[in-house]
Amino acid sequence: MTEAKSLPALTPIGDNPTLLWGMTNAERLRRLARAEGLPEKASGVQLYVNLDYVFDPVWLRHIVTLPGTVVMDGGDLVMAHLTGGMTPADIAPHRGALSIVDYRDNPQIYNRQLRKLDCPFIQRLTPATRRAIERKSYFGxxxxxxxxxxxxxxxxxxxxxxxxxxxxxxxxxxxxxxxxxxxxxxxxxxxxxxxxxxxxxxxxxxxxxxxxxxxxxxxxxxxxxxxxxxxxxxxxxxxxxxxxxxxxxxxxxxxxxxxxxxxxxxxxxxxxxxxxxxxxxxxxxxxxxxxxxxxxxxxxxxxxxxxxxxxxxxxxxxxxxxxxxxxxxxxxxxxxxxxxxxxxxxxxxxxxxxxxxxxxxxxxx
CATH class of the missing domain: 1.20.120.1760 (CDP-alcohol phosphotransferase transmembrane (TM) domain)
Known part of the structure; x- marks a missing residue:
């Protein structure tokens, strides 16, 4: 795991009342952050996460090791590991200095724990997509x-x-x-x-x-x-x-x-x-x-x-x-x-x- 001092603090964006596996997306994200040892207090290094989206935990473990990386779903922000006091509002004017990963390009990540190489899922969470996302997270x-x-x-x-x-x-x-x-x-x-x-x-x-x-x-x-x-x-x-x-x-x-x-x-x-x-x-x-x-x-x-x-x-x-x-x-x-x-x-x-x-x-x- 990355050294604690370099880990970003979690900053959720927005709200989402739809439950997934019996919990809100905010609670799920909090548990993920705790499992990865992310600090609770804000600092100059932030991991911004859009609560409109749900993603495989592999994404979080991958992105916390990559400062300056932004994950997009087309034109929508999913998560961003930003340093130097940057916020999501700064992404567009500083796009050339950041590493942009678009989920729609099917990026491949190797999961050592589960011994597989694939593109972990990312999907917008709504009442209509909840069961499909549960299925994806289960098979993920x-x-x-x-x-x-x-x-x-x-x-x-x-x-x-x-x-x-x-x-x-x-x-x-x-x-x-x-x-x-x-x-x-x-x-x-x-x-x-x-x-x-x-x-x-x-x-x-x-x-x-x-x-x-x-x-x-x-x-x-x-x-x-x-x-x-x-x-x-x-x-x-x-x-x-x-x-x-x-x-x-x-x-x-x-x-x-x-x-x-x-x-x-x-x-x-x-x-x-x-x-x-x-x-x-x-x-x-x-x-x-x-x-x-x-x-x-x-x-x-x-x-x-x-x-x-x-x-x-x-x-x-x-x-x-x-x-x-x-x-x-x-x-x-x-x-x-x-x-x-x-x-x-x-x-x-x-x-x-x-x-x-x-x-x-x-x-x-």
């Missing part, structure tokens, strides 16, 4: 690089649930707590071979795992401990699901032999842990997620051996009446995914040793 909070189920299967369902949660005042932490309870319940059901009921509980948990993050981003209510709880549950539970899935096979008369069970557990647990270690090493040594290095990596993230793709394997295997083969398939897919990630890490080190930079294909696009 989606990761560009994630698994196929999260990206394609349940976005609409999660949008409906996110709107419902916001309308009744639920916090992201409440959603996380409900999801965590369902996660534990699914683990219990797997242990006794109640796979279909367990998969239903697990499916709802996985959808809520999308909802809590989107609710936090759309309502600007992310918190440090909320992120810890959400990611902590995500990180810890998958090996327990696969272990107790194996335990539950006995209820179907399909229990694996002791030796096979041990090898399967070594593959799924060690493979999962090592894959996470590789991802951590890539971030530490190259400053970015391994899945955004080259397009292959982003495409492979759709199906790599994480919870959701593995869950799909188990679902179809159980549908065929062979949850045991499903677990063995998960073990093999975990090993294959681990090898792919290990090769990519070695290749990245090779590129670095050759003196070439490691950059994301999204940033270069």
């Amino acid at each position: 909070a989606y990761k560009g690089v994630t698994d196929a189920l999260t990206k394609y299967l349940w976005p609409e369902l999660a949008l409906w649930l996110t709107r419902g949660a916001a309308s009744i005042g639920m916090t992201p932490n409440m959603v996380t707590a409900i999801g965590a309870a369902l996660c534990v319940y699914a683990t219990y059901l797997f242990a006794y071979g109640h796979y279909w009921t367990g998969m239903l509980a697990a499916f709802i948990f996985m959808v809520l795992d999308t909802v809590d993050g989107k609710l936090a981003r759309c309502t600007i209510t992310s918190s440090k401990w909320g992120n810890v709880a959400d990611h902590g549950v995500d990180l810890v539970h998958p090996p327990f699901w696969w272990y107790f899935w194996g335990v539950g096979l006995g209820a179907w008369g399909l229990a694996l032999s002791t030796q096979t069970f041990i090898w399967v557990m070594v593959a799924v647990v060690a493979g999962y842990v090592l894959q996470r270690v590789i991802e951590g090493l890539f971030i530490k040594d190259f400053g970015m997620d391994i899945h955004v290095w080259q397009k292959f990596d982003s495409d492979f993230r759709l199906i790599t051996a994480r919870r959701n793709p593995n869950f799909a394997i188990l679902f179809f295997a159980t549908l065929a009446g062979r949850p045991d083969i499903g677990l063995i398939a998960v073990a093999w897919w975990t090993v294959i995914s681990l090898v792919v990630h290990a090769v990519r890490l070695v290749q990245a080190y090779g590129v670095k040793r050759s003196g070439r930079p490691i950059t994301s294909w999204m940033e270069a696009a």
